[in-house]
Amino acid sequence: MNSNSYLSGVFLQQLERLSVLAKNPASGHLRGQHRSRRTGSGMIFSDYRPYVQGDDTRNIDWGIYLRLDRLVLRLFEEEADLPVYVFLDTSKSMNFGNPNKLQFSQRVAAALSYISLINHDRVSLTTYDNDVRHVMPSRRGNKQIWRTMHLLDQVEGAGETDLKKSLNRFFGAKRSRGLVIVVSDFFDSNAHEDTFKVLHNGGHDVFAIQVNSPQEINPELSEDVFLVDSEASKTIDAQLTSKLMDRYQKEFNSHVRELEIFLNKHGWGYLKVGSDSSLEPMFFKLLRQRGLFR
16 A cells, blocks of 8 residues: 555645744754753753753753842754644535545645654644544654555545544543644534634644535525435425525635634644645645745
8 A cells, every 4th residue: 555545646745845934933852853842951952941850950051040039941943853633524515516625635745744744743633523423543753654644545435523522531641742633624512712722732733634525615506496405314395595595605714714714813723625626735835935844
């Protein structure tokens, strides 16, 4: 099994030019390409912070203590690996559209994982619907890409969506602070504040990639239709008037805008793409412009 089942060899070579851009100091322990702020010796002096009981006294700046009678610790920056958590929505609503949203999102998740792995970041890939379904534990190194592909091969596209429950379940265990990338259509009834609370409290950085099909963005339907909730299986017999279609467009745009505003408020990243998008400009232009890559 190899990554070519999702991504072409040429595209993989192009991805090797990218690396994830960490906004916050990395909390990793192994050698990598991201700044990590620590006490004690390191590569580059960064800052001071007040000493608190329990800190290693070897890191105290005794010169400042003698001059100012204050106990402070020296902080240094060193290169560390970045924990990257990729969350892929595999609920039933994702298994829709032409091109199919889930198949497109699988390719996105594969590319995100590949970029992080070849840059020696620690990658954890998780699929979810109304709960966590599959988890690739934290891995490091490009030889681990086969594990990513193996997990993606198990995706089915079933169940309802509950990102809040899935995040709480995964991050309920102690996880290193890192970058959480969520790939989803975000058709979720939970409030954004409640959904992302566990990530905010954990000090994680977040980047959301919202994937919608062309049929959702600009639907073209006949006048009399049965509307089916793909996850709850509820149906509505509707007559699609121009007024109703205008209302749908407003509601859809509001759904998209509310998510973007919420993420921007927290200083997090956001990108909306259609499932008919080309991956090349998405990764080498749009995601770089939004600050995910350098």
